[in-house]
Amino acid sequence: MRNLARLSAVGAATAVLATALVTPAQAAATSWGACAGGPGVDPRQECTTLHVPMDYRASGGQTISLAVSRIKTAKPALRQGVLLIIPGGPGSPGLNRPSVQVKRLPQDVLDRYDIVGFDPRGVGQSSPVSCDLETRDLALTRLKPYPDADGGITENVAWSRRIAEACARNGGPLIRHISTRNEARDIDRIRQALGEKKISYWGVSYGTYAGAVYATMFPERTDRVVLDSNDDPDPRRVARQWLANYAVGVEDRFPDFAAWAAARDGEYGFGADAAAVRRTFLDLAAELDRKPLPWPGANPEELNGNVLRETMLNALYSDANFPMLATLMRAALTSGELPPPNTPPVAAMQNTAAHSGATMCNDVEWPDSVSLHQRQVTRDRAAHPLTAGMPVNMGPCAFWPYKPAEPSVRVTSRGPANVLLIQNLRDPSTPYSGALKMRQAFGQRARMVAVDSGGHGVYLANGNTCGDQAVTAFLTTGHLPQHDKNC
Template sequence: MRRSFLVVAAAALLAGALAPQATAAPERPALNWGKCPPPLFGLPDDPRMSCAALRVPVDYGDPKGRTIDVLVSKLPTAKPGLRRGVLMHNAGGPGGPSLHLPAAYVHLYPQEVLDRYDLVSIDPRGVGYSAPVTCGRTMAGYPADRYFPVPAADGSIDRNVEFAKGLARDCLANGGPNLRHVTTANTARDMDRFRIALGEKKISYNSGSYGSYLGAVYATLFAERTDRVIVDSNVDPNKVWHDQWALWDHAFEVRFPDLAEWLADRDDTLKLGATPADIRKKFFELVDKLNRKPVIHPEAGPINGDVFRVAVFGWSYHTLQFPLQAELWLLADRGVPPTSGAVPQSVATKSVPAVPEDNLRASQLAVLCNDASWPRDPKHYQRDVSVNRKLFPLWNGTGTNIWPCAFWPDPVEPPVKVTGNGPANVLIVQTLRDPATPYIGALGMRGAFGKRAKMVTVNTGNHGAYDPSTPSCAVRAVNDFLAAGTLPARDTFCEPDSAPASAGRVSPLIPNL
């Protein structure tokens, strides 16, 4: 992720009536492996990795109907005699291009994990190189403080309602005939088609953020096809998606003290405030100041108070991003030009002819709006915003505000209900103060999986517990589970290691922002 805060959410359905495994298994499709297309979103490449097109139904309820090609990848790393199978990944988002994740994760896993698995991934349907969808806009049509619906200073959401209505109109008009079938459940079904094409009886999985929900849905629809499943930085599967987003309001409050303490500890050089209370006061002063007179960022252009609020939230995802916070705060406070080159606003994926400029946003909205119904009445959102902006003023009620999904058709099928039916082969890892997928949501995931899972929690605020840049019991638990099949005997909680790495690679998640 990391050039900006973006870079910076069957057995389940009437005893399996709608799940594809309830019917005869499809024949094993042939995969013609070849060179992969260029990486998206700054993900790395690896000359050992190869890619292929997998033909899947647009609508699994009509398996002989229209089809699309989903691009899949593999990076062989397992050693003969030690190989257990394949390990699949997702970049989060939703909407994160995932095809090149094996080339990223090969640098994260220890050798004992790499010896056991070939690393695989897919660009989810509608994303990247897999029949990408568009809303017909450039990225300029997704201003940060509108796409993330920050209410007006007086709490009104009128401007958010109009933006959401217009964006829904454009997505539905320009998204094409596949748009309504871009769902988490269908991506999970595509994953199982990939398993069949690989000739594997089971697959293992390790991903977080939105990827936690995708993994949970796969592990529910195809429980007996799962080997070892890790879900990180967890979505509550019973809250997708409006109620999950509403958790952001409280989560920002829980995370902000970490940032405030970091900035206050550097008051001798930053001069932003000597205590966390000073920093909190400064935050609201800067929001008000910038909404009256935006500051000009040399790369991003005008930064008003609402964009500043979005950027502070987004750059709270990892402590390695706190220096970027400091640059932004100094620009806002005293006009000090930033030096890192990081841009505090939405950015497009690196432009390639095969992928629309707005594909991240369009595919994200497709999943958010197609997975589950949202409240229709704007008054519902106005009431919730009025409450949450008083309870959690940092985010000003943004988490519970209206999205284009309020103006979207009803989903083509109900959401998958994640359950504890299946083998006890799920490891949940989570940080305590994650601002994007907060701890309370992880408890929802833990409750949904029941006896299938064990949970490991780390006392940090980063978005992602499987994070080699911050070693902890969660990193060791994931590696032990993947390498040896060892799950913790009980749910556990730990502090990060006493001397965490000051820098290093972090899991390549595309956050919900």
């Protein structure tokens, strides 16, 4: 649930004004209209609604809506096609991504593409789902399965059962049909509705896996594919591996924060070198395990060791977040006043939790052995103390009431050589080691640009000029680098 690490940045998705009425077997947008106003919505962005099958195996059955947006190129004579932005998560909205990215994308890219966004099925304005979870179950230290302070998982087992039962009871029929395969099919309906023979897209985080699945299911319908901050596509594990990779990614990335804090030892007092900062963090987390501090307004209303660990994970997504973590640590160490908690909106939490859980559980089966998970947690806490066993702990998928309707997709090298992977070497969420598995799966279809940087998100985010230029060149010319490249 990588999106849950960034829920504080998720606002309400923009409403869609134009609705297209079509037959269940089609997804042709008949009209576009102005998007509902909201903070940051570009006046050029227009919206429509597509209707697609809830169950692609039931021709003529119930349909659901997909909210789609676009900002057209200002230079139609140079137009290459559309560039669809596939959001991460799973569970992140994407309807207003065109308004965000037109402020950042190079003009050469904007001249050649209509920039297209969408809310995935079940998210935001696209027939949203909710499991109607209790407030206590929306804590980020529950939505990521942190074990108890002593390493036990009894509470996780109870929570996992409670979440699975709530989703079965409250999720409605759609929750059974949220999967990466169906997101890929939805993307192809968007392509059809836009009147494009082929589609280019930029997938980030979970969007890399969705993009890889699309490129595998519909290889001849892809034009230029950019996959940014890549998931391990192991078809036997899928999201189980993504969660496990947090342990690796955080260990890869934490030294960047430790070096930053050590350089500011006079301000924060965590230690004059990276090793000392690491000891300070681990000691503080252990102390907060034993004696949590009151933190009114947070969920839970205390700063405990797991809340500190989750705050740390969030902070590692971008160097810009380092001061936030350091300020919280300093306050806890000095008995100072804790900063105001940044609590995501409940509605967004409910929607994201339901969609994220459904995607992860419907893509692949998960083991339900409590003893297996306890052994995994015990080993992982020793090997990767920064994440304290969370990445391999038990979650709702162990008790999910539905079996996957289809096998997970095995990404292969069959198809055109039109896939560019871009990857930070020190990504806390989708580590480089997992991205190499994606590179291996695509074979000669792909090239990888590895960027010597930290954080989650590369192109126009935590990357560098070399990496950004490589992506821009591919989008504007269609030519992959001759070889994998280091920046």
